[in-house]
Amino acid sequence: MDQDTDPKTGCFRALLPTFRRNKRTSRPVAPPAYIPDDVLQSQACPLDGPADFAYALESSWWRDDKPPPYHNAPARSPAFVHTVNDTLASLDGELRGISLQIHSHPELAWKEHYAHDVLTAFMAKHGFQVTKHYLGLDTAWRAEFFHSNEENAHHTTGRVLGINAEMDALPLGHACGHNLIAMSGVGVAVAVKAALEAHRVAGKIVILGTPAEEGGGGKVLLLERGGYEEMDTCIMSHPMPGPPHIANLGSTTARYGFQVDFEGHSAHAAASPWEGTNALDAAFMAYSGVSVLRQQMKPTYRVHGIVVGRDEWTPNVIPDHATMRWYVRAPTKDEAAALSEKVKNCFRGAALSTGCKLTINEDIPYYDLQNDETLSDVFTDIAQKYYGIPVGRTSTSASTDFGNVSQTLPCIHPSYSIPTEQGNHTPEFAKAAATPAAHKAAMQITKALAVFGVKFLQDDVLAAKVRHNFLRGQESGVAA
Structure with a gap:
């Protein structure tokens, strides 16, 4: 975790995204007016590590070929958006409690026994079929829920939405915010379940408790053992430092x-x-x-x-x-x-x-994370339209074992900012990951991901387009 620049000097300007690929360029764009320059320049610079997220000035985030949409008036929301929002509002206190429980019991890779028990108990309570100690990994787990739509003979089985819940900590504690990742994962699963039931949408939800992201490659082992086989897409989120109320869908190394x-x-x-x-x-x-x-x-x-x-x-x-x-x-x-x-x-x-x-x-190699372009556009639209969250596409020099999953099936892995004095893998970030402000930011992304999950399960045209584009990318060597 070497870092040559003093994070207190505002080193975002030293971390320009030098490895944009495809249509991404480094042509400068003026920062949005609603984020003052003094806020941008005062942000802490994260340290490099297995799953931290270091970002450049926000002025370099926007994709020049497709800027995010802006809406002057609140968008009309489908009914399932309200179901997601209401469900997560009712669960807010319980989810906050889960996050704090995990945060106060930090466990290193392959030792996430407390988190395993807390999270599986929550999923069972909310009507999911739970498998503990999944696929021979003592602290991994799986929870699933299936809903059929018998009223629609052409859409009775549905697709499978995959979700990840990371659990492990660092010797510094939860200095990468995996308590928020776990909380968000289970929140997304329960909110999507409520929407499927309320609006008679067919589909299956599979959430995996994934151990040992900080160096152990838990997701890679689950992938090799078939844990992701039936999923049509897989999603998760990750906290980071940065200007308030933003998200990012860039690649990792x-x-x-x-x-x-x-x-x-x-x-x-x-x-x-x-x-x-x-x-x-x-x-x-x-x-x-x-x-x-x-x-x-x-x-x-x-x-x-x-x-x-x-x-x-x-x-x-x-x-x-x-x-x-x-x-x-x-x-x-x-x-x-x-x-x-x-x-x-x-x-x-x-x-x-x-x-x-x-x-x-x-070690088990971690591949570069490739957020699916079609799914990224859908998530960006949802985050902006319903929650006012701008989403950038800047790459980072950090790494994650979710990269291996993203090269096997269509995935998105949005990161989002929480208020923090310094970046991931520092004591300051561990402290920030337990704050009410961090929880609030995580809940906004949780809502956006849950709405995204329902839309993916509901929209046959979108799912077919995603699958077609992903397979074409694999054939051409882009995603494989």
Whole structure:
């Protein structure tokens, strides 16, 4: 989690979106008048990490080819919008309680037992069929609800709406706001259920409790084990810093991770150092090699790592073992894979020059998140029309295991701003994730996602268009 810029200096201007693709350009656009310049310039800059979201000036967010719609008068809402709003209003206190419970019991990857029990109890209470410890993952879970429309013989089975609820924390606590993600996920599921029942819409809701996003790749394992197979789309949201009342649907970077172990031979560091093989020297040579490699890296690439200390290290003994942890990021999975090979060569060279034995264990790779364009347009229209939330399309250098899911089926992953003094993966963000203002922001996005979910299940033409465009993209290699 390296960060070269002091976040208190307002570093949004240092994080220009340098890897927009397709039709996205960096042509500047004036910021909307309703957000004062002093607010934009005072925002904190988030730290890089597995699931944080760092953004540029809002003036660079808008897609030049399709700016978001604006409405001078409140839009007329379909009946199911009111059902969603009323349902979530009635659940507001209960959802706030769930968020605070999870926030006050932070659990690291694969240890989310408390969150597992709180969330599955809530889903069972609200009429979902719950499967605990799903697909062999002790803290994963699944909840589903099916509603048929027997009055319409041509639409009795419906589609499947997938939802994710992340649960894990960081050593800093819920410094990435997964308590809000979990709360929002279950809120979306219950609100969509109420709308399906009230308006006789056929469809199935499947929500997954997904563990270990912060480095463990829980969604990737669930994907490999069939947890997403029947879904026609999958959705979730994520909190971030930024100007108030905004959202974003940009891509994320792909990430490859490694544990690197150098094995040497210990010796007395003063009496007979020539008898030793210094594993710590190998680690520092590897670190220096990566540092030199950076000057040949593209600005959109990231490599960052640490040396893991050991209790038995002492200055008068040549270290016989050293461990390092590394992350390699790039805008696409193919670029990240190619960069990873260059980084691994730095490790190999350090082992060769010091005489150490090298072992590289690779993490589950996180692919770049690709928000489906058709679904993104629908969500943008809903968020703006019914909730007054502008939605940008700026990419970020962060990474998420939801990227792998998004390259398998059509998905959206909107992020949204909460009031915070600093960005994700900081103590300040963990504190902010428990505030009433953060809850209010999360609930607005929850409403927009729930309305989106009902529309997707209700609209046959939209669903067919999404499927056609996604399959065509896979065939052309865009989404695969």
